[in-house]
Amino acid sequence: MSKFDWQKSGVSRRALLKGAAGLGAAGALGLPFARQARAEETTWTLANSMRSLANPYHAAFAKGGEEFAKSIGAKYEQLVTEGNSQKGMSDIRALLQRTGGKLILNVDPNDSPDARVIVEEVQKAGGYVVTQWNKPDDLHPWDHNPSYVAHMSFDGVPAAKTIAEALFKSFGGEGGIVAIGGILSNVPAIERKLGLDQAIEASGGKVKLLDFQPADWNEQKAFEIMQAWITRFGDEIKGVFAANDGMGVGALEALRQNGLAGKVQVVGLDGIEAAVAAVEAGEFAGTVAWDPMWTGGMGLAIPYAVATGKIDIAKEPKEHREFYGTAIIVTKDTVAGYRANPGKVDFNDLWGKATGQIQYRS
C-alpha cells in the first residue's frame, strides 16, 4: 500500500479516467513504476535552499545536505536566496524545470509567505519538499500529500528559558541583567524573548531585566549597545542575555574592552564556534546548538525515503510532519562532552531527534 500511495500523484489522472474501478488498476500500474524508481533511485536531484553561505549556520546546513547526497550518490545543488524571495523562488522554478520535477528540496524560505508558493510549485512538478523555520501558520504538510513532506523548526521558547536560567545561575540567581534582542518581527526573536521573560518570571522577582534593546542580529550594534549599558548601569549588570551568539560575541567584546569579560557572563543561542569557545574560556555561561548538519541532511533524507517508497508519508502522525529538532544546551558542564561528540548524523534514523509537534502561539 505504501508504494501505491506515493505513486498515486504520478498516475492520478490516469486512475481517474479509469473510473471507480481504476483503484485496482492504479495499484497494478504502481508496481512496475516502483521497481523502476528503485533501480534509478539516484536520478533524483537533491537541493538545499538557504539565505546565504556567509553565516556558519547555513554553511553547516548546506554541508549536512551535501553529506546525505554523497551517502546515496545523488546529484546535489545549493541554492542561495541572498535574502531575496524572488531570486529564491525563481531558482527553485528553474531547478524544477531542469530536473523535470525529479527534485527533492530542503528549503529555509527567505520569508514565511514564500513557503506556500514553493510548496505549490514543487507539488505541481511532482517533486518533494521539506521546509525549515519559516512558513505561514495555516500551511500544513498534511494538506499537500505527498509532496509537502514535512516542516522542521526548533522551539526557541524552552531553549531561551533554559539558557537564561544558566545565566542566572552564573551570578547566584539574584541581580540585574540586560538583554539584546533580534529583529523584532522575526519568529525566533519573539520566541527567544518569550523564553527569557518566562525565566525572569520564574525567578520570582530575584532577577531584574534592567533594559532590553534589539540589535537586529548584528554584533556591531550589540557591541555599541553594551558599551552604553556599561555606562548606564555599571556594576548593576550581573549578566547579559543575547538572542543569538553573534550579538553575544559583540557584547562580550564590549565587556572585554572594559575589563569585564569573564566577570559578567553572557549567554546566546545558535551554538556558533566563537560562543562555544567562549563557554570553554569561562566568558559565556552557555549557548544552544541547533544542529544544522542534522536539519540540512534530514530535510533531504526524509523526503528521499518518501520518494523511494520506504515510507508512506500520508500515514505518518502529525508529529512526524511538523516537528521540532533537539536543541543541545552547551554550558560549562556539558561543553567538553559536546566537543568530544559533535553529534554524528544517522541518516537512517529519520525522526530520532524530533522532539514533538510544532506549536502555534498566537
Added chain:
Amino acid sequence: MALAVRTSKAGFAKWRAWAPLAVLAGLCILVSLFNSNFLTVSNSLRLLNTAAIPLVLSMGATFIILMGSIDLSVEGVIAVTAVTVSLLVANDLTGYDYGLWAVPVAIIAGGLLGLLNGVLHVRLKTPSFMTTLGVGFAGVGIATAMLGGQTVRISDQTFRALSLGRVGGVPMAIWIALSAVIVAYIIQERTRIGRWVYAIGTDETTARQAGIPIERTRILIFSLAGLFYGLGGVLSAAQFGQGHALISQGRLFTTVTAVVVGGTSLSGGVGSVLNSVVGVLIVVVLANGMVLMGVEPYIQQGVQGLLIIVAVALSLDRSRLDVVK
C-alpha cells in the same frame, strides 16, 4: 542694500559651517542632563572607542563625497580585508602566523579594491554609485568564498592589542583613529591632490580647463579610500577577534550618514575631514545617548532618520542649487 544682503548671506554661511558642532554640543548637554555618567572620562573613552572604526572609514569616504562621487563598497572592502588579516595572523583555520605583518597586506588589499573602483569608474565611465555597489557585492562574495561561510577566530594576542591594548590609559584603536584623521587632514590641506578634490567637486569642467588630471585624481582618491577601509577592516577583526563575511554589516550606512551629518555636501566641493569627525561623534553620541536616556528602541531609529534630514537641510547651501534631483 546689496552689501547688507551679502553680509547676511555670509553670516549665514559662517553659521552653517558651525551647525554640526552646535548639534554635537547640544546633544552632549541633553544627554548629560539625563545621565550624569555621560561626561565621565570612562564613558568618553568608550564613546571614542566606538567611534574609532567609523572615524577611519569616514576619512576615506569624505574625500570621495568631496569629489561629488559616492562609494558604496565600504562593507565589501572591510569584509575582504578583515577576512584576509584574520587568515594571516595566528588563527584556527590556516597555519599562517605573520603577526603584525598581516596588517599592511590587508590594508593594501583594501587599496587594490579601491583602485579597482577607481579604474572601473573612470575608464568605463560608469557612475561611481553603480561601480562601487558592484565592487562591494563582489567583496562580500570574495570574503564568503575565502571562508566558505565559516568564521575564522583570531588567537594572535599581539594583533588583538590593536583594539584591546591601551597606551596612556587610552585604547589603541583611538590612537590609530586619531592618526588616520591626522593623515587625512594633511592630505586634504597640504597636498595638491587634496586641493584638486575640492576643485573637482565644485566644478569638474573648470577643474579640467585648469589642467587638473581629473581621471588620475579620481583613481587615486578611490584607492586612498580603499586603504582607509582596509585599516577599518583590520580594526574590525582586532575588535571582535574574528573575521567573517558579514563583519561589516551596517558600516556603510553609518559611514555615509556620519560624513553627511558632519556637513560635507553630497553634491561635492563643500566640507572637510574635520566635519566628518564631528559627524561621526554626532552619530555615536546619539546612539549611545539614546540607550543612556532609555529611549524606546522603535523611536531610536526614527530619531536617527530625522537627524539625517535635519543635518542635510542645515548644511545645504541652497544658493548654489539650481536643480534639485
